[in-house]
Amino acid sequence: MLSLTELRTRINEGRLAPRQAVAEVQAAIAERDPIIGAIVSSDPEPIVPEEGPLAGIAVGIKDIIDTAHLPTQMGSPIYRGWQPRADAAIVSRLRSLGAVPLVKTATTAFAGLDPAATVNPHDHGHTPGGSSSGTAAAVAAGMLPLALGTQTGGSVIRPAAFCGVAAIKASFRLLPTVGVKTFSWALDTLGLFGASIPDIARALALIADRPEIDLADDAPRASRIGLCLQGFAGEADPDAAEALSRAARAAEAAGAIVTDLTLPDAFARAWELHPIIQDFEARQALAWEYANHREALPILLGPQLDRAQALTAAQYDAARREAHHARRQLKDVFGEFDAILTYSAPGRAPRGLTSTGDARFNRLWTLMGVPCVNLPVPGDGLPLGVQIIARFGRDGQALAVARSIETALARG
């Protein structure tokens, strides 16, 4: 994979020109993407700034995020060739840091559940996950040092786990979603994908303009970690459980105190109600597409929106109340723990390309709005990842804990 930190070091030391760094990315894409299918459009002659803390860093932009210089096609024929007027807020921010929004990455249609035409770089017969399919696969295949995704259910953490890359779904609204196609305004959240935890910590600190997120030495000495199996979401595969145990032991080796955490019932209820909030809002957010292009919606999203027509405001209000209640209780949980360690996904990327896998270990946390990090756990076969979660707004803490586990796992 391409390390953002390493690229920036070489650029800072004058050993690599930003233009050259971008050219290397272009070459990697030309070589590998014909097989992976992660890129849907690219800027053939990008403007490459010489200055800026992200100068020389080519970024992949999930194709539900508006770009003024490249089409934004939402993974749907309804938006084929669609060219927005303006860049999304986060794309403007990347440019102001010197980064190059070089390519748009494949997304499932409207960031829903229907697979995109991307394969898992580790085994082309397996899904890369979704909905940020191209984003995760491009980083995993060493085609990009940084890429943007979004999560409404599990669309950042799941593909990151399946593809074996580091990723963070940021705290709700830490990163601006202006110019990002809406599926559910109470849930949609931006995330960053990179080769390692330090890479995404560096990137998030810069993009959010919050340097404290990247204070590498700030990892809590004896952090209190709650090991959470999310029993309400069912069981995970044995090798996912094994990876979680290894991560827990690595955390202890790094000085953390790891304790089992069983969440109160309020969280099971909130978890169960996530789809009501999501689909009640999706029905409104995608009302134009549904009313005018129902026949062009794919085979999972179409019926999902059909069913959503029956949801009532009362159901939605009740679900929002439960979520609010759980969010309050989560503050108490984070009084006892600095971070939660749990599954990123039920297992390795499933075989086949007709499903993007299951978001059941991600939904609750998206609804809670808290920062979630996927940390790949090294091993044989298709990648496995674990999820590190911190209190709302403590993205730096989630990353610091993830980094300490990453370091301990690398030591073996």
Add this chain to the structure above:
Amino acid sequence: MLSLTELRTRINEGRLAPRQAVAEVQAAIAERDPIIGAIVSSDPEPIVPEEGPLAGIAVGIKDIIDTAHLPTQMGSPIYRGWQPRADAAIVSRLRSLGAVPLVKTATTAFAGLDPAATVNPHDHGHTPGGSSSGTAAAVAAGMLPLALGTQTGGSVIRPAAFCGVAAIKASFRLLPTVGVKTFSWALDTLGLFGASIPDIARALALIADRPEIDLADDAPRASRIGLCLQGFAGEADPDAAEALSRAARAAEAAGAIVTDLTLPDAFARAWELHPIIQDFEARQALAWEYANHREALPILLGPQLDRAQALTAAQYDAARREAHHARRQLKDVFGEFDAILTYSAPGRAPRGLTSTGDARFNRLWTLMGVPCVNLPVPGDGLPLGVQIIARFGRDGQALAVARSIETALARG
């Protein structure tokens, strides 16, 4: 003014065809808008549904709200001729109810403070208010029975008061802002303008699909009303104070118990910090426009965004915490009161067209996310309005109280 309720009654009784109702609106616009300047584009051959609870109702759409059939120009040359692909969620919803999104109404640039080219229908030398300038003026001039606006500071309630029309800024996110140009995602809120409180109650109940909003008989018998002068925001003009007194006496005549309400200091602090939240988000939301078209931004918005560049994440976080704190305290206030009665604006529409007036009596309530209704107080000269505010999510209650005062005022 054109009464939505009356039009719908005539249509229901077969005395008016939907097509004819829309044609009458078109004729009124052709006659009056050359002087008022409220309309920026219109559908010359609208599709007029025969069925639906809003069939025959022509609606004006503030020109920061996306429409698939009409340009969306944001009141700015940067978006001259810009044609979105999709309708905003609320426009789709209007269509599904049978309404006709007939025209786009003039907005200040990006819903900021720079005046649009609209005059006050009651005196063409006075501002109609902003930023929903065309929306308020078109309804006031009898050109539309219903129109959409948005409020980030005071952009619904202020122009409604200056133009003498009924309006509601709905509870935060009750109406979907998908497809509405963002200024501040924590504040931007949709609102409806009409000829009377029953008109906007009917419209809101239908659009939000919440029939309980329009239960006319549900006005609290002896509602407890807090009369609030918002001293932290300065004084109002004597005739605004007189209008507020008249409204309070009318409320009492309608059976309400009106008590003076002085808000705790937390609200003054939240009120003061509103611009920090607004401008910190606006800097991100308008980053593309600022980076690429700074010279095309108007004389108030350009420098506002210049200044916003200096705001820090720490200032923003602190402001958000204060707002959160005030929102909690407001729940206690609404334990004692069913509604708050206060100023809609500091006075009548100011003379001149270089300012849209002052939002100081509106900002706090936008930040609190609570429903706010403008009720015109009948009298001589330029219009005056009062503001009725209820607990978050109790839009129907704010409207019911406003209706009872409206009725009592009409009795004299």
